[in-house]
Amino acid sequence: MDYGDADPFQWDxxxxxxxxxxxxxxxxxxxxxxxxxxxxxxxxxxxxxxxIDGISQRMxxxxxxxxxxxxxxxxxxxxxxxxxxxxxxTPLGGTLHATIQSLVKWTEVHQEEIAVARAxxxxxxxxxxxxx
Amino acid sequence: MDYGDADPFQWDxxxxxxxxxxxxxxxxxxxxxxxxxxxxxxxxxxxxxxxIDGISQRMxxxxxxxxxxxxxxxxxxxxxxxxxxxxxxTPLGGTLHATIQSLVKWTEVHQEEIAVARAxxxxxxxxxxxxx
DNA sequence: CGGTATCCAGAGCGATACTG
DNA sequence: CAGTATCGCTCTGGATACCG
Numbered sequence: 440m441d442y443g444d445a446d447p448f449q450w451d452x453x454x455x456x457x458x459x460x461x462x463x464x465x466x467x468x469x470x471x472x473x474x475x476x477x478x479x480x481x482x483x484x485x486x487x488x489x490x491i492d493g494i495s496q497r498m499x500x501x502x503x504x505x506x507x508x509x510x511x512x513x514x515x516x517x518x519x520x521x522x523x524x525x526x527x528x529t530p531l532g533g534t535l536h537a538t539i540q541s542l543v544k545w546t547e548v549h550q551e552e553i554a555v556a557r558a559x560x561x562x563x564x565x566x567x568x569x570x571x
Numbered sequence: 572m573d574y575g576d577a578d579p580f581q582w583d584x585x586x587x588x589x590x591x592x593x594x595x596x597x598x599x600x601x602x603x604x605x606x607x608x609x610x611x612x613x614x615x616x617x618x619x620x621x622x623i624d625g626i627s628q629r630m631x632x633x634x635x636x637x638x639x640x641x642x643x644x645x646x647x648x649x650x651x652x653x654x655x656x657x658x659x660x661t662p663l664g665g666t667l668h669a670t671i672q673s674l675v676k677w678t679e680v681h682q683e684e685i686a687v688a689r690a691x692x693x694x695x696x697x698x699x700x701x702x703x
Numbered sequence: 704c705g706g707t708a709t710c711c712a713g714a715g716c717g718a719t720a721c722t723g
Numbered sequence: 724c725a726g727t728a729t730c731g732c733t734c735t736g737g738a739t740a741c742c743g
Contacts, residue, residue, distance in 0.1 A: 458678045723726090
């Protein structure tokens, strides 16, 4: 990992930077889950809600709207009774597949190490506190 | 992308799931930026603060602590006056490199498409609103 | 320099009720 | 079924002041 002196890769960390805004969006609490679920197949609103433990109706709606706005998810309303609305990834949304898999894979592989690190840190903290 | 009926890949979306907790952590607003910056080289507290536009002292401290707790970042205090504290990635933190690059790369490549999609969506919204 | 402690405003989010 | 609307709380995170 030797980048030399010039740091050829340096990404713009300014607040108004496009990349940062999009990153904040994609990496938010629910979006990753929604995208990951839609990667296998098209799903209805209620199916998504059932799959994602802990999400409220409101937050699912909000999340889906912003994903739709960003062109990552396509919303299809079927004019039937009762209403049937289906969500699926757009081609653009599909291009996130590999990246998200990579992130999830990483957490799966390293969760044990992280748990150990946390426990060790907490013990050190507790010891330090015990010394007053 | 045909997974068949069985959905061989299905990740646990329960709230208490380890993977989700770690994902929420790594994917938060500031952590990605800090990790990405430390990928090139070790940095001091003030250097990090200067690099990351918009972060408060408090949030930088909080972010660094949680990354340290998770074993992703190592904190080194040099006993000199004035104090000198340096942060660097641990080997575990270093394993995130490829994944984060992949995410950043994705946003860089697709930011234009997303901007276009957003603009189009907003126009549709405005039109719909105009119809009352 | 590199923090910690305290306070507080505002966004985020859940709960609830209502609708086409 | 798939939302929208409203309310109210929580919790993030900024501002400020102080410390080793």
